Amino acid sequence: MRIVVCDDEPLARERLVRIVKETGHEVVAQAKTGIEAIAAVKSQQPDIILLDIHMPEMDGVQCAQELAKLQHPPALIFVTAYDQYAIAALKANAIGYLLKPANKDELLEALKKATNLNAAQLNEIRKLESPTSRPGREHIAARTHRGVELIKLKDIYYFTADQKYVKVRHKDGIVLIDDTLKELEQEFEDKLFRVHRNAIINVKYLDFLETLDAGQYQLHFKGIDETLAVSRRHLPGLREKIQNI
Incomplete structure (x- = not known):
């Protein structure tokens, strides 16, 4: 999976990058603000973004709302030190919500869920486009x-x-x-x-x-x-x- 890692804390970001690489996935970009994250997603078209919530310029929830407007938004996993944002994460359609410091097993499980979700989304698109349910697909x-x-x-x-x-x-x-x-x-x-x-x-x-x-x-x-x-x-x-x- 192609992944963007966004966190304004260098040490936290480096830790996530290391874990992602250890699990066999690819980090295609790093960002330290929500604005940088959006730019990285648009240029790299990742499958997943790991996103902090408390960041300067644009926080993670605002970033998630902007990403949702894209034609093909990445799967979203929040990684934060604050547990009070769980409801906001759900409203932002996050498929994962990990508390710092996230360990390798937790992150691996979240990435697995994202992979399965992407496959399910593809199947749904095919169903919607099948000849029986939607003749003449374009x-x-x-x-x-x-x-x-x-x-x-x-x-x-x-x-x-x-x-x-x-x-x-x-x-x-x-x-x-x-x-x-x-x-x-x-x-x-x-x-x-x-x-x-x-x-x-x-x-x-x-x-x-x-x-x-x-x-x-x-x-x-x-x-x-x-x-x-x-x-x-x-x-x-x-x-x-x-x-x-």
Whole structure:
């Protein structure tokens, strides 16, 4: 998990950083005020933030309220010397509330809870976007180091099978998802087209078909230089599709 640690006390912050690293997670940024924490979250897109409450300029509760306004806020764990802020922490949707000095076991349990919560959130998004509950979804949900990302279908060039996952090539890069090519093809039959047993494409980016040596074919896309192999089985349908564009 990618974690931001925010505490205005250097020793307390260093202690949290050390424990986080000992548990095998990554500290992507440190901050000593709520304002710095918000900037770190926006730039690093962490999965979790460990947040003190009593800090100068902007306290932890105010910081949490601002973070909640982000499109993909990190999971929030308060680490503080004051137990009277537990109710405020709950109102800020914190998933953990640890009293200083937090020990390794307590922090590890809180991080485990955050991991499970992120997985549960992803499942809920998929349920909401499933064909049965919400026909015609316009996004694909993918879990990345930034958390759950929603990628617009109209920005996706193609999907290819990649071992246990499906690789999604979109305008801003590549992500992996758990959906199968068959599920995607059935759900988006009016937008996607299979060109190979391991590949389906977004029809709107279909450009032209190139004939290679030995009777092989490859597909070119509008907007990118990449190509995909086309199988003989799907060649007739693809030719018809190109003629109808």
